[in-house]
């Protein structure tokens with residue numbers, strides 16, 4: 310066990326003034342038990358906690374740190390921007406450059422609007438889709454996460470064809486009532502919801518990465534495209550995780566499927582709070598001040614955040630980054646699979662590019678129902694075994710393992726060594 314005295318003392322203080330001691334629930338370690346680490350600093354593939362312990366980090370701030378922490382180009386862009394002032398509430402050149410870069414990289418991204426989080430990007434894209442179609446209903450998928458706006462906090466307990474009950478208290482049934490829930494990888498469940506022609510948009514995580522990692526099956530995303538065309542609904546790819554991670558052009562490029570609107574967050578801020586939504590010019594032209602879909606933000610397009618995003622995306626112009634992430638991802642996947650075979654632990658590894666998940670106790674991961682059966686208690690033992698050895702994984706079974714291009718081959722070997730030790734111990738326990 311590592312000495313985590315300072316983290317523990319801070320967590321006690323935190324719990325008195327912050328609900329659960331945190332500002333975002335998963336950070337509280339409730340799914341794995343124990344106290345969260347308080348992070349002091351981070352560089353490259355490593356984070357250091359308040360007690361001075363160093364960990365190889367596979368959370369990566371939940372996605373933004375695709376190049377590792379404290380990337381020198383990103384830090385220096387931020388430092389330069391700070392010198393010029395923090396916010397003006399008026400146009401700046403940086404927001405134009407970042408929008409141009411995004412639209413050059415991402416297929417069909419003709420216009421972009423910047424916001425301050427992924428939640429806001431989804432909320433706003435849904436409004437634009439409703440404005441464009443004059444329809445009110447939205448189809449989402451069980452187990453997909455789209456931020457915490459009212460209408461998206463619906464998972465539907467069971468049965469894909471019912472309109473959802475909110476999965477949070479405080480959400481009016483009215484706000485959730487227009488959210489219909491389909492099954493991931495199940496086109497028939499989508500068709501059944503679209504056939505009344507009253508659905509404004511189908512929103513999907515092109516790779517579901519908030520129920521562990523559940524890849525889309527062959528033809529699923531293309532099938533959504535065709536269904537949306539058939540029934541006059543817009544297709545929204547929520548690329549808050551997959552954007553600039555699967556490929557520079559995100560899932561649209563990776564899978565060769567076109568979306569009408571795309572939402573972004575995480576990577577495009579390089580670690581600063583940024584979100585964006587965009588897509589077809591005719592739809593985005595409805596957004597105020599051009600059109601009647603109102604959406605605004607005092608700090609939107611913040612110059613410091615834009616500078617971080619621009620520096621980040623310029624680094625991602627290098628194909629080498631994605632080649633490297635694919636090599637790392639494949640080695641990690643194959644390494645874990647070999648360990649599973651050798652130890653006889655019943656678990657399943659899923660991967661798309663640099664997103665991985667190790668599901669315990671299941672042999673299929675294609676839907677929310679199939680992954681819900683995963684053994685979260687086994688994951689908690691695995692998590693703590695890895696943490697003790699200096700590897701910081703997502704503190705919950707139903708989250709992704711994020712790889713960064715800052716990982717070295719030695720880091721990867723060390724990680725696989727630790728996974729082998731922990732899983733062997735679990736097998737013998």
Ligand SMILES: *Cc1c(COP(=O)(O)O)cnc(C)c1O
Nearest residue numbers: 426427428454455456549550574
């Ligand atoms: C993280 C996430 C969001 C929400 O983004 P926030 O910046 O946390 O508001 C939305 N959609 C997906 C797919 C995400 O992973």
